Amino acid sequence: MRLRSFSEGLLLPRSSRSEPQPFEHVPAPETLFLPLKQHQGAGCRPLLKKEETVQRGQALGQSSETTIQSPVTGQVVEVDKEFRNLYGTLTTSLTITASGEMEQTKQSPAESAIMDRILHCGVIDSGSAQPLLRKLSKSQECGVRTLIINGLDEFFIFGSRAALLVHYPEQTMEGIQILQHILQPEVTYLAVYEQSLPLLREHAAIPDSVSTIPLRAKHPQHKEPLLVSALTGQEYPLESSPLELGIASFSLETASTLARIIQQNQPNTEKPLTVLDPEPEDQRNLIVPLGTPIKHLLQYLGRNSESVAKVIVGGPLTGTALSSLDYPVTKEMDQIHFQKARDQIRFSSEVCIKCGYCVEVCPMRLMPFLLSGYSSTGLVDMAANYDIFTCIECGCCAYVCPVNIPLVQWIQVGKSRLSTHIRNEAV
Ligand code: SF4
Ligand code: SF4
Numbered sequence: 317m318r319l320r321s322f323s324e325g326l327l328l329p330r331s332s333r334s335e336p337q338p339f340e341h342v343p344a345p346e347t348l349f350l351p352l353k354q355h356q357g358a359g360c361r362p363l364l365k366k367e368e369t370v371q372r373g374q375a376l377g378q379s380s381e382t383t384i385q386s387p388v389t390g391q392v393v394e395v396d397k398e399f400r401n402l403y404g405t406l407t408t409s410l411t412i413t414a415s416g417e418m419e420q421t422k423q424s425p426a427e428s429a430i431m432d433r434i435l436h437c438g439v440i441d442s443g444s445a446q447p448l449l450r451k452l453s454k455s456q457e458c459g460v461r462t463l464i465i466n467g468l469d470e471f472f473i474f475g476s477r478a479a480l481l482v483h484y485p486e487q488t489m490e491g492i493q494i495l496q497h498i499l500q501p502e503v504t505y506l507a508v509y510e511q512s513l514p515l516l517r518e519h520a521a522i523p524d525s526v527s528t529i530p531l532r533a534k535h536p537q538h539k540e541p542l543l544v545s546a547l548t549g550q551e552y553p554l555e556s557s558p559l560e561l562g563i564a565s566f567s568l569e570t571a572s573t574l575a576r577i578i579q580q581n582q583p584n585t586e587k588p589l590t591v592l593d594p595e596p597e598d599q600r601n602l603i604v605p606l607g608t609p610i611k612h613l614l615q616y617l618g619r620n621s622e623s624v625a626k627v628i629v630g631g632p633l634t635g636t637a638l639s640s641l642d643y644p645v646t647k648e649m650d651q652i653h654f655q656k657a658r659d660q661i662r663f664s665s666e667v668c669i670k671c672g673y674c675v676e677v678c679p680m681r682l683m684p685f686l687l688s689g690y691s692s693t694g695l696v697d698m699a700a701n702y703d704i705f706t707c708i709e710c711g712c713c714a715y716v717c718p719v720n721i722p723l724v725q726w727i728q729v730g731k732s733r734l735s736t737h738i739r740n741e742a743v
Pocket of ligand 2: 668669671672713717718719721
């Protein structure tokens with residue numbers, strides 16, 4: 317069978333395993349940090365003050381679209397109004413010390429309605445980090461003919477999404493059926509890497525209403541525009557959304573979380589993660605209480621902080637470097653990479669040698685060296701002429717560049733300067 321895919325991009329590294337690692341449950345630390353913005357859009361308003369007690373599952377903060385719940389029973393010991401999140405934005409963060417009890421807030425009957433429960437549990441669509449309530453409401457408004465469940469992990473064949481499929485198959489299938497119930501699509505596709513298909517058939521009872529589509533294990537196949545194109549053959553302008561074509565895509569983790577909060581009546585206070593542990597070079601799938609500081613994760617893995625030179629949150633080609641090991645695990649994180657000093661890439665000041673490798677791998681058929689060159693020299697109008705906003709920041713170009721030019725960072729700078737320029741022009 318010829319697998320669906322796209323022609324550029326990078327083949328994923330082969331996995332030494334024949335199936336995903338089962339999840340390990342990381343115990344909650346004594347102190348947790350819960351930023352009240354762990355999603356796209358406005359942050360949540362704090363609902364508790366310093367020294368108030370809190371129960372597991374109780375809302376710590378809420379907005380009109382989402383909620384942050386407490387992963388533990390304990391006490392609020394600090395309310396920091398100037399916490400800087402992953403993207404440099406200031407938000408409020410609550411510090412909680414756990415009492416060790418696991419008593420849980422009872423849900424009131426009104427919260428059992430599905431959309432209320434999604435708001436009360438603050439589910440976000442993993443991958444896009446959009447509040448699920450917003451994404452579902454918009455999808456219902458537009459009408460969904462095709463529902464896509466994205467079971468592809470970024471850069472790893474057997475990451476946490478594959479592990480949810482294989483180790484929590486019933487929960488995952490229940491979650492997909494909840495999404496089908498809400499959106500009433502005509503067709504539902506479940507996208508998986510080809511290596512996961514036999515495992516899925518072995519472990520999960522796939523409903524007849526779900527078509528499972530195996531895809532070639534390539535980066536960045538998990539990105540929405542490439543996924544939509546591989547499954548439906550349709551393309552959409554990146555400034556709009558696949559909803560204009562009647563297509564909605566949700567991550568497989570979102571489906572699994574839905575089943576957990578609705579069928580099992582659990583709070584949304586833990587995060588499935590893939591962690592790349594440098595020593596031994598190993599990939600592990602963890603379920604971590606939200607708010608757990610990264611340094612606690614390192615302790616759990618049996619490593620000391622000196623053995624780690626850099627922590628990257630997100631995929632190895634696309635992630636963001638953290639400035640502190642005190643930073644907590646949040647809903648936006650899917651992967652964490654602990655890098656040793658010898659694995660760090662040193663970006664050079666070398667000039668482009670016009671080898672063209674970056675052009676060959678770009679899945680969006682752009683000219684990365686031109687976008688980066690124009691952005692770094694301030695010629696952002698020229699970068700706009702070469703479609704800089706079509707770049708999905710997949711990192712393929714920087715990965716293959718023989719002189720290590722930080723192409724993605726320059727493209728990000730160019731986009732940001734151009735956005736400011738466009739905003740100023742509009743005033
Ligand atoms: S230019 Fe953008 S889309 Fe193309 S390879 Fe580089 S990061 Fe990916
Ligand atoms: S891969 Fe690097 S050196 Fe080669 S053309 Fe692209 S930017 Fe230039």
